[in-house]
Amino acid sequence: MSQTSSLKFGTSGLRGLVSDLVGAPSRTYAGAFLKHLAASGRAPRAVLVGRDLRSSSPRIAADCARAARALGIEAIDCGALPTPALAGEAIKRGLPAIMVTGSHIPDDRNGLKFYAATGEITKADEAGILAAHAALEPGFGEDADETGTGTEGSPWSGEAGEAARAAYLARNIAFFADRALSGLRVGVYQHSSVARDLLVEVLEGLGASVEALGRADRFVPVDTEAHRPEDRALIAQWTRDGRFDAVVSSDGDADRPLMADASGAILRGDVLGLLTARFLGAAVVATPVTSASAIERVMGAAGARVSRTRVGSPFVLEAMEAALAQGASPVVGFEANGGVLLGSDVALDGRRLQALPTRDAFLPILAALALVAREEKPLARIVEELGAGxxxxxxxxxxxxxxxxxxxxxxxxxxxxxxxxxxxxxxxxxxxxxxxxxxxxxxxxxxxxxxxxxxxxxxxxxxxxxxxxxxxxxxxxxxxxxxxxxxx
The missing domain is CATH 3.30.310.50 (Alpha-D-phosphohexomutase, C-terminal domain)
Incomplete structure (x- = not known):
């Protein structure tokens, strides 16, 4: 990476300007990830490759596939799908995955997220990938087979992506009781989220009356933490006549939720995480120090323990793994951005939700709506009674x-x-x-x-x-x- 490159690499992946990412940089980092897995005794026979809806993602996905083929590894196209759906399919198949996404950053930027067969990469993996990257020969992957470009009509079919999307849909509908959201009116701010259609399907599958809003034909950088004034204005406009119980959305790759109540007030991410942990009956909650201190009081009253971490999903994952090693269950993690990580299986009313140790936007949205339906209270009142400060x-x-x-x-x-x-x-x-x-x-x-x-x-x-x-x-x-x- 040159001194003038915009690319930055960390445990959450690689990000930077598209102009600095397409071609050799994408190939070399994807190749370094796969070589690191092999060097650490996790040599993969194949890798899943998914992407979000930004304009550069198909090209970068093709670069990642070329890197895999240069190493003799099959690249399995999963097309455009939510990051948690890709991660779940990777765990199910026992394969690593690469998600091409820049999350909420503008369309002129993009990134790569790396997943081992067991979930998100760790800080140790980060160091190993950097070492493997430094050892790669110049020109890595240039001569790899270009079959399968990740574009429309290519032989890179994306059938695995359909299976992953179907499994993610079934996962969410099966856990929440049939018609659990019946009677609720929900607006879905679709913009350019890769989950925009799946979110509508899930909500309708659970009995909600759904209206799709704000679908975009270009990438819109919706940030679920630093809310853009234009997004706030749209939500205020949609909720002005009181026709929705909530308006929901996610960031570009659907690992962070956005939720507003009937008045258009946007819920904090840690409040969504807290509602989810309470709904699931968490015994241990892992969350960064940036989440509100009221979490200890709320979860303590329910008999749960809170483990505070540094900011970043790898630290939340470490805390969840420590709790699991001590025999705790259920273990739930969440970040201040609202993304919920499920560290253990959860049983509720005879239904079971399998662990998914990566950020997920659907679970907190559905848990909050299920509380509205179950308690027959407006979302704003549920939040007020929570007392999250x-x-x-x-x-x-x-x-x-x-x-x-x-x-x-x-x-x-x-x-x-x-x-x-x-x-x-x-x-x-x-x-x-x-x-x-x-x-x-x-x-x-x-x-x-x-x-x-x-x-x-x-x-x-x-x-x-x-x-x-x-x-x-x-x-x-x-x-x-x-x-x-x-x-x-």
Missing amino acids: FTAADRLQEVPATESAPFLTRLAQEEGFARRFFEGGPAITGHDTLDGVRVLFDDGSVVHYRASGNAPELRCYVEAPSQDAANTRLAWGLKAAQNALKGR
Whole structure:
């Protein structure tokens, strides 16, 4: 990778500009992933390749297939399908998988997500892939057979993708009781999500009355955490006349949910995760430190234990695996973006849902709607009764690690600096440094700073006694950090 390349690689995969990704970079990283599996005793006979609906994904999927063939490995086309559907099929077949997706980032960018036969790759896998990539000969895969381009009409048929989609559909309908959502009116914001048709099918299969909304013929970068003003405006417009009990959607590859109540208020991702964990009767919940601290109180009241992690699905997976090793079940993980990871099988009313240790957008959407139907209460009331607290979050962009790291170090280690930094506010009662610096105050509020793992950004997360207080505290937190970074 050149010094000027936009490509960034981590446990969540490879991302960057399409212009930097197509061709050799896609082939070499896909090849490095497969060579690493072989070197670690997991040599695959085949690899599943799936993709989202952005314009560059078929070309990049073809690059990944060429890399596999260069190593004598069969590439099985799964076409366009949700990431959790591809991951589930990979686990079922005992095969690795590569998902071509940039998730929620714009169409001029794309990425690759790598899955071992057991699920998401680990931090150890990440290091192994980088080592294998460094050892690849220049020009890897250039001479590989080009049969199967991943384009319309190619012999790369995608029959495996149909099987994966059918299995994912059946998985969701079978677990939630027949007609479980009967009587609910649900709007599905389709945009360019790869799950846009499957989500309609699942909801209708469970008895909901569904209206498809906002279908796009070009890629729309819907972010389920940092909601775009245009998405908020659309949801407000659709819910204005009160015809829906909820409006639901997902990001581009359907591993993160988006859900709004009847008034158009968008639910926080950690609230969706909390509702799901409660619905499933989780014994252990694994979630990052960026999820609200109210989770301990809510799940503790249900007799569950909460395991806090650093930000990122690999850390959530590690915590879930540790809980399983101790004999806990059911084990549920979720991130602040709402993606739910199911660490163990779950039994409910005689029905069983198999473990799926990767982020899934469908499970939290369906669990929340099932609670609405079962409790016969509006979604807004269910959320209010949950008591998940009030939060706000934002970021300072263009803050490189060389600037954010010294600031975080001083905040964590210099008591005088921290006291002056938060002067005039509530008294500090403690802090933790699991991921960034999370400062606790005597009024129950929290201010948490951490550097982004995949962008030059300093993120700020706030909890407060009211939403207005959270918004005010966030605005202060961003301004104070900006001044500190500038030495003021």
